[in-house]
Amino acid sequence: AKLAQADWTDLAKRYEASGYSAADARLAAADELVERMKAATQKRKHVTVRHLMTLQRNEARYAKAATEDPDLLLKDVEAAHSEARAIFKQAMGGMQEFLADHSEDILGRVRGRAQLSDVVRELHGQDSGNTAAKAIGGSINRQRELLRNMFNSLGGDIGKLDDYGVAHVHDGRKIRKASFQPWADDLYARLDWNRIIDQKTGKPFAVAKGARPLRADADRFLNEIYQEITTNGWHDRTPGFSTGAKALFNARAEHRVLHFKTADDWMAYNEAFGAQNPFESIIGQIEGMAKDIARMRAFGPNPKAGLENAVQVMQKAAVLAPRNPKAVKAGLIKNTFRVGLQPEELVDLKAKKARVMMGMLSGELNAPADGAMAALLGHTRNLLTAAQLGSATLSQVTDLASMRIAAKAIGLNPNSPLKNMFGDLLTGIDKQVAKDLGFIMDSWAQSATTAARFAGDIWSPELTGRISTFVLKANGMTFLTDRARIGVAMGIGSDLAQMAGKGFDDLAPNLRNFMEARSIGAREWDLLRDPAVIYTDPTGGKHLNPNWFREHSSLPAHEAQDLAIRFGAMIEDHIEMSIPSFSLRGRAA
Numbered sequence: 211a212k213l214a215q216a217d218w219t220d221l222a223k224r225y226e227a228s229g230y231s232a233a234d235a236r237l238a239a240a241d242e243l244v245e246r247m248k249a250a251t252q253k254r255k256h257v258t259v260r261h262l263m264t265l266q267r268n269e270a271r272y273a274k275a276a277t278e279d280p281d282l283l284l285k286d287v288e289a290a291h292s293e294a295r296a297i298f299k300q301a302m303g304g305m306q307e308f309l310a311d312h313s314e315d316i317l318g319r320v321r322g323r324a325q326l327s328d329v330v331r332e333l334h335g336q337d338s339g340n341t342a343a344k345a346i347g348g349s350i351n352r353q354r355e356l357l358r359n360m361f362n363s364l365g366g367d368i369g370k371l372d373d374y375g376v377a378h379v380h381d382g383r384k385i386r387k388a389s390f391q392p393w394a395d396d397l398y399a400r401l402d403w404n405r406i407i408d409q410k411t412g413k414p415f416a417v418a419k420g421a422r423p424l425r426a427d428a429d430r431f432l433n434e435i436y437q438e439i440t441t442n443g444w445h446d447r448t449p450g451f452s453t454g455a456k457a458l459f460n461a462r463a464e465h466r467v468l469h470f471k472t473a474d475d476w477m478a479y480n481e482a483f484g485a486q487n488p489f490e491s492i493i494g495q496i497e498g499m500a501k502d503i504a505r506m507r508a509f510g511p512n513p514k515a516g517l518e519n520a521v522q523v524m525q526k527a528a529v530l531a532p533r534n535p536k537a538v539k540a541g542l543i544k545n546t547f548r549v550g551l552q553p554e555e556l557v558d559l560k561a562k563k564a565r566v567m568m569g570m571l572s573g574e575l576n577a578p579a580d581g582a583m584a585a586l587l588g589h590t591r592n593l594l595t596a597a598q599l600g601s602a603t604l605s606q607v608t609d610l611a612s613m614r615i616a617a618k619a620i621g622l623n624p625n626s627p628l629k630n631m632f633g634d635l636l637t638g639i640d641k642q643v644a645k646d647l648g649f650i651m652d653s654w655a656q657s658a659t660t661a662a663r664f665a666g667d668i669w670s671p672e673l674t675g676r677i678s679t680f681v682l683k684a685n686g687m688t689f690l691t692d693r694a695r696i697g698v699a700m701g702i703g704s705d706l707a708q709m710a711g712k713g714f715d716d717l718a719p720n721l722r723n724f725m726e727a728r729s730i731g732a733r734e735w736d737l738l739r740d741p742a743v744i745y746t747d748p749t750g751g752k753h754l755n756p757n758w759f760r761e762h763s764s765l766p767a768h769e770a771q772d773l774a775i776r777f778g779a780m781i782e783d784h785i786e787m788s789i790p791s792f793s794l795r796g797r798a799a
Contacts, residue, residue: 218243224411242412253367257511260365264510268520276527277553280560283520284795286508287567289728289779291794292786294504294571296756296778297360301353301496303648303757308346312489327477330488334473335373350492357499363768364503365511375476377495378468381485386440388483394432396482398425400475401468406431420471435467501571507775517568521561528553566798609694609789616698616788621718622705627788630704631697639696643747647703648757649696691789698788699781700753707752710739728780734773737765756781 221239226232275282302309308329311322325346328338332347358368385393403416403423408431415423415431422428470476477488486494509516531553551559569575613631614624639649709717714732717725725735737743738754743762745753760774786793 214243214247217246221412257365257367260511264516265519268516268523272520272523273527276524276557277531280524280528280553280556283524283560283564284567285727286520287517287564287571288794290504290508291567291571292728292779292782293507293775294501295782296775297357297503298497298500299650299782300648300757300760300774300778301357301500302650304353304356305346305349306645306648306650307342308350308492309650311342311346326488327473330376330477331473333373334375334470334476336473353496354499357496357503360503360771361499361506364506366506375470375473376480376488376491378480379485379491379494380439381483382439384483384485385436390433390436393436393483394429396479397432397468398422398428400470400479402471403428405469406467498573501573505568505571513572514568517564521557521564524557524561525554528557563795563798567794570794570797609690612790613694613698613701613788616784617701617705619720619787620724620784621721622702626701626705627694627698628701629697630700631694634693634697634700639700640748646745646758647700647753647755649699694789695785698785702781702784703753703755704751706738706754707744710741710744710752710754724784725780728783729776730773730780734776737763737773738777 218236218239221242222232222235225235225238230238272283312326312329325340325343328340328343329346329350331338332340332343333350338344354374355370358370361368402419404414404419404421406415407413408415408423408427415427470479480486480488480491484491505513509520566575610628613627617627618624643649714722714735717735725731730738738759740763742764743754743759745755745758747753754777756774756778759777760770763770763773765773
């Protein structure tokens with residue numbers, strides 16, 4: 211009440227200073243304050259409910275796991291990793307034309323730069339006059355809107371902006387090198403100040419489109435952003451005892467502060483002070499959103515804090531567990547090679563690895579700790595990859611064996627992935643089938659996909675990174691890896707469609723176990739095998755596919771989306787089994 215009264219008094223003074231009478235100023239201030247409080251209360255309620263749901267879920271899920279399956283914590287982080295890949299691929303599947311037209315070529319250059327500029331204009335709400343760019347811009351906006359709604363449903367707070375444009379990825383080194391004033395001069399001329407809110411007044415900096423604020427007010431605002439970028443937030447942060455656990459629910463809204471007058475202003479600024487080209491920025495934003503959504507699905511609006519709560523639930527249960535040696539041996543030793551550990555010791559080991567895995571998934575641990583040493587070793591690794599893997603295409607024959615073994619291990623036809631892969635290599639995948647089912651070449655969206663099979667998704671210097679990527683593309687490894695992954699995805703989809711007439715209990719035990727471990731049981735199987743959501747290709751072949759299911763299921767949209775993500779994550783796990791690249795757990799170890 212005291213805070214509200216102070217805000218009301220402040221607002222009333224501002225209204226009166228702008229020409230309102232004292233009475234009208236008090237009324238206008240009251241109306242604005244009520245609307246602000248309603249909006250703030252609604253947001254707090256939404257986030258609080260999601261936090262409470264996370265606490266309840268953690269208690270129910272992990273208290274028992276402390277003595278029965280401490281590894282469940284690591285499995286859940288791994289599942290979030292798989293879901294992140296599935297969400298990202300589903301979004302990419304709705305942007306096939308964008309990827310096909312503008313993915314990097316063999317030399318690492320973005321294709322179709324002129325049309326890409328038109329796409330950026332369309333994303334900023336400008337009519338480029340390019341029909342293809344308009345269609346591509348529409349597909350990107352549809353996927354971003356889908357991800358925005360998913361993020362908000364999990365407790366997030368991202369407002370809708372029809373002309374949002376492209377995410378800003380500032381290059382702190384370029385900005386520091388330029389110094390504040392030249393950087394601020396560039397932005398002062400390019401920003402649409404009528405759309406930028408002054409946090410001091412709660413009003414736009416400029417009263418009309420095209421107008422500019424007082425330079426002193428603009429510099430005050432821009433200096434805050436400059437300090438945030440160049441000091442990594444330390445300019446207004448006090449050293450303390452805690453590393454903190456930043457919530458995700460409002461993190462994605464924090465960066466939607468700068469609004470440029472036109473797409474050309476954005477592109478000019480990005481050329482001077484950006485860290486990524488427009489293609490990389492669009493893909494990077496969607497990949498980041500996919501990871502955030504997956505982590506929030508697993509551990510709530512503040513995933514880092516949600517993970518810590520899960521750890522503490524397990525620690526408490528482990529410490530309070532009965533000290534029965536036989537129970538400990540029966541319940542714990544089957545899940546670990548470390549014979550003789552007490553329950554709390556085993557939980558602590560799992561917790562340490564889970565924190566590292568979560569840091570890798572979020573990207574927090576992917577930045578080099580020592581830039582100079584990382585650059586030296588990164589250049590060395592890239593050059594060795596280029597020098598030693600030039601003829602490694604021949605070694606990919608082992609993929610054929612691993613694809614068969616992985617299919618057989620879960621009760622699928624071991625010949626299906628090979629049949630689909632060779633059919634794709636000989637005749638190419640039908641364009642309409644690829645569009646309907648959302649199949650994309652992984653290397654279109656992730657330029658270092660093939661390199662990740664050898665080095666993992668790690669930081670890599672740009673120049674030598676392009677050299678190693680060139681070699682892997684030139685020798686055909688990227689091409690074959692892409693086709694093999696699509697072959698596996700099509701194989702599991704067609705095999706499951708052929709089993710659609712069977713009830714869950716009639717499926718092979720290995721397949722049931724594989725599905726149940728990924729939260730797909732009898733109810734989910736009945737929904738997935740509904741004839742209405744089974745895709746039929748031009749040759750009459752049947753396919754179960756998460757993208758097609760999501761678009762054609764009669765379930766409420768959020769339920770269809772949830773099951774599509776789980777189904778997609780299951781397929782991603784099978785692809786990883788078939789064509790191994792790297793695992794989150796392995797890297798954490």
